[in-house]
Amino acid sequence: MNKPSLQILLASPRGFCAGVNRAIQIVENALEIHSAPVYVRHEIVHNRFVVEDLESRGAIFVDELDEIPDDAVVIFSAHGVPKSVPAEARQRKLTYHDATCPLVTKVHSEAAHHHAAGRQTILIGHAGHPEVVGTMGQLPEGTILLVETEEDASTIDVKDPKNVAFITQTTLSVDETTDIISALRQRFPDVIAPWSEDICYATTNRQSAVKQIAERCDALLVIGAPNSSNSVRLKETAYHHGCPRTALVQRAHDIDWATYDGIQTLGITAGASAPEILVNEVIESCKEHFDVSIQEVSAAHEDVKFKLPRALEI
Numbered sequence: 001m002n003k004p005s006l007q008i009l010l011a012s013p014r015g016f017c018a019g020v021n022r023a024i025q026i027v028e029n030a031l032e033i034h035s036a037p038v039y040v041r042h043e044i045v046h047n048r049f050v051v052e053d054l055e056s057r058g059a060i061f062v063d064e065l066d067e068i069p070d071d072a073v074v075i076f077s078a079h080g081v082p083k084s085v086p087a088e089a090r091q092r093k094l095t096y097h098d099a100t101c102p103l104v105t106k107v108h109s110e111a112a113h114h115h116a117a118g119r120q121t122i123l124i125g126h127a128g129h130p131e132v133v134g135t136m137g138q139l140p141e142g143t144i145l146l147v148e149t150e151e152d153a154s155t156i157d158v159k160d161p162k163n164v165a166f167i168t169q170t171t172l173s174v175d176e177t178t179d180i181i182s183a184l185r186q187r188f189p190d191v192i193a194p195w196s197e198d199i200c201y202a203t204t205n206r207q208s209a210v211k212q213i214a215e216r217c218d219a220l221l222v223i224g225a226p227n228s229s230n231s232v233r234l235k236e237t238a239y240h241h242g243c244p245r246t247a248l249v250q251r252a253h254d255i256d257w258a259t260y261d262g263i264q265t266l267g268i269t270a271g272a273s274a275p276e277i278l279v280n281e282v283i284e285s286c287k288e289h290f291d292v293s294i295q296e297v298s299a300a301h302e303d304v305k306f307k308l309p310r311a312l313e314i
Contacts, residue, residue, distance in 0.1 A: 004262075006290035008283065009217060009297050011209035011269035015276050017202030018304040019101030020045045023078035026099040027054050029312040034073045034095070041065060041085065042077040042130055044099060045273035046228035048250060065089060073097075079130035080104040082137020102306050103200045104131055107167050108138045110194055114165040115139050119192065120158045122147050124180050125169030129229055132169055153183035165192035170200040171229040171272075173236055174207050201304065202272045203230050207237045209299035210269055215242030217267035219260060222248045223278050224271030231271030243267065251278060252285035260289075 023044050030038045036058020043051050043061060051061060065088050068074055073095045076085060080100040089096040100108075114121045121144045125132040136144045147153050147166075158164050166184055168177055177199060184191055197204070214220060220243045224231025231248060238246040249255055260266070266286065270279050286292050 003289065003291040006263065006286060006292050007265045008286060008292055008294045009213040009265060009267045010279075010283075010294055011206070011213055011267065012296050012298040013202070013205045013209060013300060013302050014268075015223075015270040015272070015274050015279060017200070017272040017302075018306045019078055019103060019200070019202070020273050022306040022308060023099040023101070024050060024054070025308060026097055026312055027059055027075055028057070029308065029314050030073060030075055030097055031058050032314060033312065037072075039068045039072050039074040040077065041074060041081065042079070043227075044075065044077050046225045046231075047271075047273040047275070048225060049278060050273065050275060065092070065094070068094065070094075075099050077130065078104070080108065080134030082134055084137060097309055097312060100134070101170070101200070103170050103198075104134070106196075107135055107170065107194075107198050110165075110167050110198070111135060111138050111144060114167075114192070115143060119163050119165045120145065120160065122156065122158070122164060122166040122184065122191075123168070124148075124153075124166060124172065124177055126172075126229060129169065131171065131229070135167070135169070147180060147184070150180050150183045153180050154187065156187075158188070161188050162190050164188045164190070167194055168198040169229070170198060171203050171233065172199055173233045174199055174204055175237070175240070202302070203233065205300040205302060206230065206234055206269060206272065209297065210234055210237045210267070211241045212299055213267045213297050214238045217243045217245075217265050218263040219243070219245040219247070220267035220269070221255070221282060222246065222269055222271065223250070223282060224248060224274045225250055228271045228273050231274065234269055234271060238267065238269075249282070252281045255282070255285060257285070257289045
């Protein structure tokens with residue numbers, strides 16, 4: 001029996017960004033240099049496939065440092081950590097390596113700069129996300145004010161409306177953040193913006209690629225984890241830009257192909273912490289049900305690379 005035809009619009013860029021590549025390489029090199037086990041505080045990146053692969057090589061993932069024995073090697077995740085975490089590691093004389101994405105570290109530096117200048121800092125982000133927890137933990141408690149929505153921006157109280165700055169989580173919706181910033185500027189005309197965009201290049205590029213294909217798709221799959229902020233934002237971007245039939249899936253086996261009967265064009269992208277092997281897995285699953293043709297749609301070219309910590313260069 002002939003399979004129905006399906007055109008796949010494959011968004012590019014997709015999948016791993018430079019910060020994720022660096023974080024995974026840090027764990028891999030630490031295992032090679034120090035030997036297993038190497039402990040990792042929180043998921044190194046938000047992807048179970050990646051985490052389970054590293055576990056199979058000897059990485060042990062924990063929630064807090066008190067789960068780690070003395071004299072252990074520990075790695076901090078790509079999302080960044082509060083200052084109290086490396087302080088505790090030093091106090092316990094643990095060997096630690098920081099896999100915080102350099103673009104997150106940039107946001108930390110901005111927060112410290114504004115604090116030193118006596119400014120009230122507003123962080124646009126999602127409460128409870130590890131990156132937000134880490135950024136707010138760079139300064140004394142209560143110093144950074146969190147804004148999640150336009151409504152928050154319109155109602156937030158600051159000490160001095162003429163002495164305010166804002167920073168943002170790196171993995172936000174570009175469109176939604178633009179609206180929140182507009183609301184802040186309306187309230188605080190003198191608000192100081194980041195010296196360069198805080199939403200990272202990878203988040204922006206992946207959302208741009210989805211915008212290019214969303215209206216052309218009958219359905220769109222985002223490959224990524226439900227706790228991955230940038231993956232969830234990709235799903236929202238597709239929904240708001242012309243493809244309401246969008247699903248976030250972690251693996252090919254999560255897809256109920258019976259619900260995709262009759263579609264002719266399927267968009268596929270992947271969050272910044274999802275490896276290309278999972279994209280290929282989904283495409284191969286598509287081929288079991290459809291006669292597939294693939295068109296790659298590119299929104300940007302990426303060649304960003306971040307250096308490893310010197311102690312982990314091999």
